[in-house]
Amino acid sequence: DAEITQSPRHKITETGRQVTLACHQTWNHNNMFWYRQDLGHGLRLIHYSYGVQDTNKGEVSDGYSVSRSNTEDLPLTLESAASSQTSVYFCASSTGTGDMETQYFGPGTRLLVL
């Protein structure tokens, strides 16, 4: 079955380290998104991509970067991890064939920055 996966599922790192979170989807979706979710806040968009070589900044992109070298993957990199980046990170994808499409979410990555 087609799916969207994230790895690692849990990560503990130290302040200042570079961290990369992986997102892989096998639906052949054009659109991919990265969100963070914190208590008391809705999902907040970090970066998104509408296709290979396309990346865009979201609402809370500072300190994060993404690259899209193929359809299946959109890795999220924290350049220099900060304690404020402790959060649950969700990757999502949608087909990219219409104006408004359902987003399907991966299982999430829990990141703790010490």
Added chain:
Amino acid sequence: GQNIDQPTEMTATEGAIVQINCTYQTSGFNGLFWYQQHAGEAPTFLSYNVLDGLEEKGRFSSFLSRSKGYSYLLLKELQMKDSASYLCAPVDSNYQLIWGAGTKLIIKP
């Protein structure tokens, strides 16, 4: 600015009906999503409304009034497995989903 307002927490009894409200202000509007999220899990799609009115899907129904900036999710015949957070997400003029903080629904036997 863009703003989504939904109750933080609601409690209901198994077998009953509950209505979760969402009011929104967005820059433009291209429909509204409802997602369900169980604790520790990913959000999953429930419904999408783009026109005014009620859409029914089994035990769950979703209503939209664009002129009032208002939507609700109606859950009937509540089951214990319906205990979850329910996320309201209107779509703005750039086709971005603007997510509310969610309503935590607690079902009691």
